Structures are given as structure tokens and as C-alpha cells.
Amino acid sequence: RLKSQPLCRILRKGPITFSEPERIASLTPDCAGLFSRGMCSRLPLEIDGSGGSVCWVDAGIGLGVGLFAWWALGFYHFLPPGYIAWLLAPTDRNWYYDPGTTFLGWHFFRHAPWTLPLGMNPKYGLEFASSIVFTDSLPLLAFLFKPFSRWMGTNFQYTGIWIFCCFLLQGLFGVLLAGRFVRDWAPKVLIGLFVATAPILLERSWDQYALMNQWLILWAFYLYFTPRMGRVRWVWLILASLAITTSFYLLPMVLTIWLAEAMRAWWHKRAPDWWHYLEGAALLLTSAGVMWLTGYFAISMQSSQTTDFGKFATNLLSFVDPQNYQSVFVRPMGRSPLWRGEGYGYLGLGVILSVVLAGRELLARRVSRARVAQCLPLLIVALLMFVFALSDQVYFASRKVLELPGFITPLGQMFRASSRFAWPLYYLMFVGALVLAVRQIKPWKATILLGFLLAGQWVDLHPVLLGLRDRNEAAFTWQSPMVDDFWSVAAKRYKKLIAISPLFPVRYVPIAYLAANNGDFTNASYINRYPGPKLLDPIHGGRIDRLHDNRLSHDELYFFTTRESFEEFIVRVGPEHAVGKIDGYYVIAPFWFSDKMPPVQGLTPGQRR
Secondary structure, eight states: OOTTSOHHHHHTTOOOOOOSHHHHHTSOHHHHHHHHTTOOTTSSOOOOTTTTOOOHHHHHHHHHHHHHHHHHTTGGGGOOTTOOHHHHGGGGTOTTOHHHHHHHHHHHHTTSOOOSSTTBOTTBSGGGOOBGGGGTOOHHHHHHHGGGGGGSOSOOOOHHHHHHHHHHHHHHHHHHHHHTTOOSHHHHHHHHHHHHTOHHHHHHTTTOGGGGTTHHHHHHHHHHTSOOSSSOOTHHHHHHHHHHTTOTTHHHHHHHHHHHHHHHHHHTTOSOHHHHHHHHHHHHHHHHHHHHHHTGGGSOTTTTOOSOTTTTOOOTTGGGOOTTSOOSSOOOOOOOTTOOSOOOOOOOHHHHHHHHHHHHHHHHSOOOHHHHHHHHHHHHHHHHHHHHHHTTEEEETTEEEEEOTTTTHHHHHHSOOGGGGGHHHHHHHHHHHHHHHHTTSOHHHHHHHHHHHHHHHHHHTHHHHHHHHHHHHSOOOOOOSOOSHHHHHHHHHOSEEEEESTTSOOOHHHHHHHHHHTTOEESOOOOSSOOOHHHHHHHHHHHHHHHHTTOOOTTEEEEESSHHHHHHHHTTSOTTSEEEEETTEEEEETTTTTTTOOOOTTEEEOOOO
């Protein structure tokens, strides 16, 4: 139909997608030449003359964009594997600083023997030890580096390497995604810079590094907007596996975007229906298998659930609210009284302005049915995930506007930080607004406009960008406070370092670090999912009863979280046991004196008679 029609008439018919290169060659010479020369950046078409293949020039540009963002923010300081102080130094002020337990989970795992499932980590957590999944220790990198552990020295961290990879991949897929709609390199670079410094990525780069795998969402979008060349797209299995072995929260997002892409392919009859069923079954089976291998099923389904659904939700104003992160132009708008530190989704001033421009563009031009049909499945699933992100307690700033008791509670108990499910809609708006704002203008005008918007974005986020760089360039130092000679002797004498009670505040990092370095077990740990009280209460209660009855274990060294609890027990243990305070820790060392261990200043016999 296109061969015999003037180009102006073709353009008025709306978006046209070509998934086969030979289809372009069949057009009129003028039209085909226009497409092949890449001069359609400002035409209202979606042309895929590449046949779904990756543009390697765009890939190189994207990697360069990610590298620039990583370097400009100073994350190169974290790259040396032997530099662990930046992960552990903040634990001196915040005992439960997330990167500390991320490193410790790996530090125990690297010295543990291989198991099946591979991710089991039995020494970190002792009776409630599970797997490295529940310490956010990036199982993917743990599996890759563990075979080389013996050559890594005492301290080795791969979190800096992970941050480097995340910035590269964020820039890569940001540019590749922009390349599906924009042909000129300059706008693609600028959109890539927007994506590589997206506020929600920067927010996680402070201390929740596992959640910097947001490039998986961009990759899934790229697949959605790239026509299928075969009946089955096996690359979705890779995306699901990467989500499982980095941060589980991204898995349902990837699977949901796959569902939208499969619906779109089914609607356009890209393959027989049963091929979609085959792809879905393969995706689910692969996900279940990788989850088992990584160690997700080390705890029961009940233990993985919490009662915090609604406390980590997003807000109806989250996309325009900078919350507690500083913005030069926009002030915080209030938050739910249930707020627990989640729900950040600020777009930034530059993107907010592009949303306004994109809305104006959509209102000014009639949108064709074909274009709506192309984006509708993705938009629907993104909106549904956003509804889940709002939870059953819907807030507009600090005002509750809707309450839905029992709303998908079982799912919410598993994914308590429901606010993260706003990320697909966030990135859809983020990239979509930038593309629509410049889609219908000349390339040089698009470059100027995007440059202006990017400058406004970075000026608005200047306090965050500068704060990140200053933090990253700081010279962190950390040394365990457990410097007395007693600890090296005790770590070899006892095989279990026990905190009484482990669930109360305790400066656990030095204890766990000592245990890992000496191959000991410990329950002094921080794990994001614990077994239920039915398992823990009998274990803890039995240990307390043995201390009361002076029936201490030969291979357990006891730490007490408070002076009061320590003084309660020193009068209940006999003189064959050592009691005292060393380097700020209250300890009971069973059979220290009866086994003729060397005397230690600060240790005295128990007072039981």
C-alpha cells in the first residue's frame, strides 16, 4: 500500500513499524532512502529497519555515558577490592548499616564449603542462618568470585565492581532504549545522561547497592519496543536469572513486562499462541530453578512474610516530591505517618518539565490507534504495579485518601517495600517524556532543548550529586574495636560466638568479622528475613536456661547486649568460667580457668557458689 502513495500521505497515517529490512527496500526510492539514511528522527514513525539487532555504535555510546556518570560521581574510589572501610566504617554510628551485612554475608560465604543449593551460608546467623540472598550479598558476583577466594587475601569486596557495572549498564540500556525512537546521536547521549543519573538510581547508590540493578527494567523496555525476530525470545530467561541473583524485587517487574510484551506479540500474531505458552513455562521453570539454586527456599514462606505492608509504600505525589533528598527548586510535600524510609520517586526538575512538554505534544497531535495499541499493554502493567506500590494505605502527601483493608495482603506481606513497584512507571514516564518532548522537532533543536533540560535537572539535583561525590571521595578508615589479645585466643578456643539476645541492638559487625576470619559460627548478624518465633524462642530460651543452671557449652563464647543482663548472669556461673568486659563487650568465656587458658586483664571468675 505504501509503494504508490506520496510520502506526506504515508506520514498522516500514523506509526508504522518495519521488522524486516527487505520491507524498507520495497518502498519508493525516495521514502526508502529517507529511512535508510537515518533522517527520520523527527517523523511521527517508529521504524525498526535494524530487524531487532543491537546498534553497536549506540552500545558504545551508552557504555561511555555510564562510565562518565560513574567517574564524575567519584565511585571509582570504591573499585579497589581490598578497600572495605567504606562498607564497615558507617557501622560505628549505625550498627545496622546495610552494606556492612552485605559484605559480611559474602565474607562468611567465601570461606564456607560449596553446598547445594549453592547460596547456603550456614555460619552467618547460626540457628537462623539461611543464604546470601537474605544479606543482599549479590549472589551472582558471590558465585563468580568464590572459586578464587584463596587468592584474594584477608579482605575482598566486589560491591565497588558491582556499582561500576550498574552505571555502565544503566547508560547502555538508556541509550539503546532512546535509540528505538531517536535517530541522532546527540539526543541519544543526552537522554542516556538523564537515565544514568536518574534520581532513584542515585538514591540507592548511597547504601542499597543491590537495588542499583534498575537497568534490568530498561533492558526489559528495550525488548518490549524491539520487534521479535524469532518465535521464542530466550533472552527473557537471562533477565529473570539476573534479577533473582541480584535483587529479587526486580523479578516480578521483569516477569510483568514480559507478560506485556507477550500480549503485544500475541495481538500482532508474531507467533502461534502455543509458542507464547512455551516461553512463559520456560520462564517460570527457569525462575524457580535459579531461586532454589540461589537459596531462596532456605526459609519457609511464612518466615519470608512480614506485617509491614503499607509502611514502605509510595505516595501519590512521589514523582514530584524530593522527600528528604535535597532539591534546589522543589520543597518536600509531606509524607505518610507510616513512612519508613521508602517511596522515593522524584523525577527531577528537568524531567518534570519534559513531562509538561510531552503532555502538550500529545494534546496538540492526534494519537493514532496503532501507536496506542503498541504501548497499551506496557502502560497497563506499569499502572497496575504502581497501584500495588501505593499499598492498601493510599496517601496524597500526608493525607490519607483511600484505605483498602486486606488488599492483596499475602503478596504485600512478602514484598513489604511495595514502593519499588513504582519504578517501571517511573522509567516509562522518565524516558517517554524526554522522547516525546523532542520527537517532532529538528535534531539540532532537540539537542538544545535536551541540553537545557539536563542542565536544569543537574542544578536541581546539585545537593545530591555533590553530596554523593563528597561522600565517595572521603578517606574511610575502619579497624575492629576488638584489639585485645584475648579475641584471637578465644576465636580459636570457641567455635560459636553467641549474642544474648541477638535480636536486641548489639554492635554485631566486629563480632561477625572476628567469627568469619576464624571460621567460627555466630548469631550476631543482620539478616532481612528471620525464621519465626516458633523456631527461635525455644533455642534462645534453652540457652538462657543453661546459663541460669551453670550448664555452659564448651564451644560457645557469650556476648551480652546490656550491662544489666550481664550482671544478672555472672552471679549464676561458677568460678571455672571467666566473666568480664573487654574492648566494650561484656563476655562470659566458659571453662576458661578450668582449661588453664592464659590470664587476661579484665576477666575474673564467675561468682556462683
